Amino acid sequence: MAMAMATATPNPSTFTPPSIKPFILRLKLIIAHLxxxxxxxxxxxxxxxxxxLTDLGIVGFGIGLAAMGNRAIAExxxxxxxxxxxxxxxxxxxxxxxxxxxxxxxxxxxxxxPYGAVGHGGHYxxxxxxxxxxxxxxxxxxIPRSPRQAKGLLLSCIRDPNPVVFFEPKWLYxxxxxxVPEHDYMLPLSEAEVIRQGSDxxxxxxxxxxxVMEQACNEAEKDGISCELIDLKTLLPWDKETVEAxxxxxxxxxxxxxxxxxxxxxxxxxxxxxxxxxLRLEAPVARVCGLDTxxxxxxxxxxxxxxxxxxxAIKATVxx
Numbered sequence: 001m002a003m004a005m006a007t008a009t010p011n012p013s014t015f016t017p018p019s020i021k022p023f024i025l026r027l028k029l030i031i032a033h034l035x036x037x038x039x040x041x042x043x044x045x046x047x048x049x050x051x052x053l054t055d056l057g058i059v060g061f062g063i064g065l066a067a068m069g070n071r072a073i074a075e076x077x078x079x080x081x082x083x084x085x086x087x088x089x090x091x092x093x094x095x096x097x098x099x100x101x102x103x104x105x106x107x108x109x110x111x112x113x114p115y116g117a118v119g120h121g122g123h124y125x126x127x128x129x130x131x132x133x134x135x136x137x138x139x140x141x142x143i144p145r146s147p148r149q150a151k152g153l154l155l156s157c158i159r160d161p162n163p164v165v166f167f168e169p170k171w172l173y174x175x176x177x178x179x180v181p182e183h184d185y186m187l188p189l190s191e192a193e194v195i196r197q198g199s200d201x202x203x204x205x206x207x208x209x210x211x212v213m214e215q216a217c218n219e220a221e222k223d224g225i226s227c228e229l230i231d232l233k234t235l236l237p238w239d240k241e242t243v244e245a246x247x248x249x250x251x252x253x254x255x256x257x258x259x260x261x262x263x264x265x266x267x268x269x270x271x272x273x274x275x276x277x278x279l280r281l282e283a284p285v286a287r288v289c290g291l292d293t294x295x296x297x298x299x300x301x302x303x304x305x306x307x308x309x310x311x312x313a314i315k316a317t318v319x320x
Contacts, residue, residue, distance in 0.1 A: 059085035059111060063093050063163075066106035071158055079115035079167060080127040093163040094138030107161040110154070114170035115143075116208055116258050117304060122297035128259035128290070133165050134236045134268065140164040141236040142189060143207040146172070148180045152187030153233065160189060169208035192239035194246065198228030200318055201252040204243055204269055206232045209256050209305065216310035225318055235265055243269065244276045251282035252317050256305050261289035283320035286313045 055076055062074035076082050082089075089111065097105035117126050133141050140162050144150035150168065157164040195210070196217055205213050210231050217227040228246050232238050247253045253273055255266035270285040288305045296303050 055081050055083075055085040056088055059088040060092070062109050062111070063088060063096070063106045066093075066108035066163070067096065067104060069108070071108040072106075072110070073158065074109065074111045076111065076113040078121075078125050078127075078170075079113040079129050080124045082111075082113050082129060085111075086132070089133065089139065089163075089165065090136050094136050096138075097162075098138060105161070106163055108158075109163040110157045111163070111165045112154075113165065113167055114173070115167040116169045116171055117295070117300065118170050119300070120297070121295070123294050126295040126300070128167075128257065130165075130167055130235055130257075131259055131263060131265040131268075134265050136236070138162070139236065140189060140234060141167070142234050143167045143169070144233065145169070145207055145210045145231055147178050149187060149233070151180055152185050153189070155184065156186040156189050159186065167207070171208045187233075190234045190237050190239055192242040193231045193233060194228065194242065195231050196227065196229035198226040198250065200226045200250055201228070201254060201314055202243070202246040202250045203227055203229045203310075203314075204232065204253065204255045204266075205230075205257060206235060207258075209258060212305070212307055213256055213310055215307045216314060219307065219311050220314045223315070225314060227314065238269070240272055240276070243273065247273055247277045248280045251280055252286075252320075253281075254286040254288060254310065254313055254317055256288040256310055258290050258305065260292045261287055262292050264289050283317045286317045288313045 058076065059074050062072035065072040076085070093106050093109055097107070115130065116128050130141055130143065133139060140157070140160065142153050142157055142164055144153045154166060157166050196214065198217070203213050203217065210229070213229055217229055220227050228250055230243060230246060255269050257264055257266055259265070266287045266289055270287065273285055288310045290305060291303050293303070
């Protein structure tokens with residue numbers, strides 16, 4: 001199953017008890033990616049609200065639905081367009097539970113947004129804004145790396161008692177294919193996964209960048225460098241313990257993401273590692289990320305944190 005379909009196959013039981021109705025707020029995404037319509041059909045529902053080009057309104061309406069006890073899946077066409085809804089997410093959704101003393105909340109809200117490079121997206125169809133939302137207590141930020149993971153994590157997000165921003169790597173929509181169980185299953189949030197064991201250096205990433213990092217690990221292995229690769233899956237709150245245990249074992253760490261390096265979430269991970277593992281580090285924390293420039297079109301290959309850039313950083317860190 002391709003990742004495009006995995007993110008569009010919730011089981012009808014996702015929306016139980018029966019008193020809780022599914023609402024999917026569409027932003028022309030059935031034209032751009034064709035997933036909202038499939039999600040509704042496969043779940044056995046035909047409820048959809050009229051399309052809107054107001055991202056602020058889409059999220060705001062979802063907050064209202066969730067506050068009334070519904071499960072709302074608000075869908076933004078591209079993560080690049082989520083900024084007008086920033087106030088609704090940060091000042092409304094994230095704070096509902098806290099400002100009411102837990103008397104009411106909008107925990108039934110899940111916001112889906114395709115993010116990251118796609119090969120031809122340019123400034124407004126390629127951004128990775130996850131770090132903006134990782135600074136906001138009261139929400140969760142989740143990013144899958146594969147079709148099977150996308151389905152299990154999305155179901156967990158929909159059922160989680162907190163509002164969640166679910167970023168989907170659109171690079172993988174039609175490229176990533178694997179066996180995905182048809183039955184209802186959930187994968188735990190805030191629990192990182194060690195997808196490759198190693199002893200010389202720890203690599204930390206999320207989303208589509210994991211496949212690039214794994215390629216670099218394979219190349220490094222040819223040079224006798226053993227890499228441990230960790231997929232965070234959830235960025236807020238993230239699994240510090242798994243990363244700390246790995247860094248204490250290897251003594252070296254490299255973090256990679258598509259977003260610009262300055263202020264990227266890799267900086268938060270780096271700070272935490274230094275606080276927790278300073279005396280165990282054999283080299284400075286390395287970061288291989290996007291450049292501090294708007295996402296380019298024709299120069300995208302130069303902007304991206306590629307396999308070769310990661311491989312060079314692995315060698316430099318191990319030989320420090």
